[in-house]
Amino acid sequence: MPAVNLNLLPRPEIDPSVDHEIQAIVSGALVGETCNTDLAAGPWNFDERPGYGPGSSMGDVIPTGAPRQGELPLEYREASEEELDARIRAAKETLGDRLVVLGHFYQREEVVRHADYVGDSFQLANAALEHPDAEAIVFCGVHFMAETADMLSGPEQSVILPNLAAGCSMADMADIDQVEECWEQLEEVYGDMDAQDADGLVPVIPVTYMNSSAAIKGFVGRHGGIVCTSSNARTVLEWAFERGRRVLFFPDQHLGRNTAKAMGVPLERMPMWNPRQPLGGSSEEALADARVILWHGFCSVHRRFSVDQISQARAEHPGVRVIVHPECPMEVVDAADEAGSTDYIRRAIEDAAEPTTFAIGTEVNLVQRLAAQNPQHEIFCLDPVVCPCSTMYRIHPGYLAWVLERLVAGEVVNRIEVAADVAEPARVALQRMLAAKPPAGRVEKSGVPA
Structure with missing residues (x-):
């Protein structure tokens, strides 16, 4: 869009x-x-x-x-x-x-x-x-x-x-030195990262969320990876799985987990990588069996939303339609009616034909703007505490x-x-993202079946 x-x-x-x-x-x-x-x-x-x-x-x-x-x-x-x-x-x-x-x-x-x-x-x-x-x-x-x-x-x-x-703060949770060190440790587990197996797949494809530094995007571009947004994360993971045995996804663990789970990847095959621990805090066995390695990062805005807030919204507003961003924790996405990008949330509200009550789990400036622009609906933020992205x-x-x-x-x-030496490989990763388009007619909703 x-x-x-x-x-x-x-x-x-x-x-x-x-x-x-x-x-x-x-x-x-x-x-x-x-x-x-x-x-x-x-x-x-x-x-x-x-x-x-x-x-x-x-x-x-x-x-x-x-x-x-x-x-x-x-x-x-x-x-x-x-x-x-x-x-x-x-x-x-x-x-x-x-x-x-x-x-x-x-x-x-x-x-x-x-x-x-x-x-x-x-x-x-x-x-x-x-x-x-x-x-x-x-x-x-x-x-x-x-x-x-x-x-x-x-x-x-x-x-x-x-x-x-x-x-x-989320982008800062994965700096280039940490990511390079992670890649070196993974090489010790998987061997040559450029070597294809019998199925033509390399050991790991790095995928970075748009919410990352240019240096991280450059790293991804140099290592055969791709950038994603919250609106095309599923398509990008499909692209990556066509080329790699597993994915290293950073910096947001929640977008990676919610999207991969909706694609059928079991939680036990999504180990967390904590950059402050050897092997990210995992074992070689867990990493060998992994499909998605999740970086220990998160969005402080979307981490504020909770299942209790959803329960309260449902109790106070029977029939409420709960939509949350896929950067929210998994249990929040599971409890919501829908999960999708900021643009998905905007379009869902604008496309609602009948007056509807919406409880939205994303940044409050967007929620209040949507409420003002769509007075035919009742729209409120799941978090009753007014706390914008700092x-x-x-x-x-x-x-x-x-x-x-x-x-x-x-x-x-x-x-x-x-700098040019960073921008050039980063553009490669961005162009790969541009070329990875969802199939015609599919509207991606991260964290729920598409």
Whole structure:
């Protein structure tokens, strides 16, 4: 599915702003709960501190050397929402076709309203491809997404991340040194990783989720592997099983487990690889029998959802339709009615012919936006605690106004560039993903039978 052109969407009458809700909860104007009251503060208050910022990823340990954002000029920190909105619109009008602004589904509403396209990470990378004449691509997402856009865009185009501190804790759970070490240990178990057996299969095909660094995508490209998204994970695993005896899947264990389980792979043939333990914490026997080796990574947003939340939703809303993202734990996916990508969730709601009550297990900014855009339905987030993705939340209208006004002044700031020796093999893995298309008529729903 292509990214959505926001200009074609009706303006919602319901306020979809998570920021407004958090501000009201913290001030006492609204009864509710947020996971961290610091979410009401500007993200520039946390730019100089190591960490992912307040929110769902605040407990995750950020790697040493992770990018940090320099100080945002005072005029942007002190500007009102209305002033920033006007300045962003004026800068966009001045830049015209020289600029394309991309906004991820999980971005705060105050940023998404300025995006030319909104979608998941890969949809937005494709949207960038549709604008080869744009001089600047401003990616309102997180670091790995901007890296992918840089690798798929033209060399003369600048890809800009408004806040360099907007990383991804899941992507950081598999760094290149750990993955290289894992591969070396697997070679000791399986032998020559390029040698085909009697069926023409190599021992392992590496598969990385789109939510990974450019370095990891480059590793996969060099070793005959492929990239996947949450919307095509089943097709990619089928591709990999046609070429390898087993798959090394990283960094998200839950997407790998849910997808492979739906394809009939037994749980006992999906050992976990913990990079901090010899052989990942498994035995040689378990690895020899493995079909999918799962990396010990996860999404802090989707790990918040639980079976108890689903039970409560069903008790309070008889007939509720529960849809969760396949990054949720297996027991949550099993308890839900459906599991699918962010775009699958969006389309399921939009395609519902009759007024329906939906309980959604994914990032709250998307859930509230869908509720505002589809007032004929009752739509709510499974997690009653308002807790947005902490790293997505680092992108604030102040940063967007700053990078755009610097572009108007002829200066490119916060450019994301991937080194050629990494980008070349990473593009190979991305092109393999592009070529791996689901069979005609099949709509993939990760974690439930397709």
